[in-house]
Amino acid sequence: MADITLQIDGKQYHVACDDGQEDRVFQLGNYVEQRVREVADAAAGSKSQAMMLTSLLLADEVFDMHEKLRAANIDANEPKTITYQGLAPSDEQEINSLISRMTARVEQICARTKQAS
Structure with missing residues (x-):
């Protein structure tokens, strides 16, 4: 002490x-x-x-x-509520572009797989 x-x-x-x-x-x-x-x-x-x-x-x-x-x-x-507000137009365009490129890439891979078999 x-x-x-x-x-x-x-x-x-x-x-x-x-x-x-x-x-x-x-x-x-x-x-x-x-x-x-x-x-x-x-x-x-x-x-x-x-x-x-x-x-x-x-x-x-x-x-x-x-x-x-x-x-x-x-x-x-208190529980918090998160509300989805959507994407900004530029972000939405970028995501659509990425999806299009990924789709094209998957289609190319599928085409090569069909040719190989």
């Missing part, structure tokens, strides 16, 4: 985390500190009120992400 110290709203908090998770916990702590500053700068009130408002804002972000994830999962699970 690792022990780290976060500073949020001028106070130090000692946090235990799994080894290797220190950078992530610091990143999270810095994010919370940033949001607390934004709330404190935008609203008058006590530090505890700023922390409470910040908690509500962070909870709102989490709820929004859950809703987006749920919507994305629902969308990903």
Whole structure:
């Protein structure tokens, strides 16, 4: 276990985390500190009120992400319908040309086979 110290709203908090998770916990702590500053700068009130408002804002972000994830999962699970739109005229001409050449080639092979037998 690792022990780290976060500073949020001028106070130090000692946090235990799994080894290797220190950078992530610091990143999270810095994010919370940033949001607390934004709330404190935008609203008058006590530090505890700023922390409470910040908690509500962070909870709102989490709820929004859950809703987006749920919507994305629902969308990903819906069967997709692929509608054939046809070929572009130039592609259709090219395919017809290839079929004509293949037909001619098969006819040549059949003719040679008949001559050989």
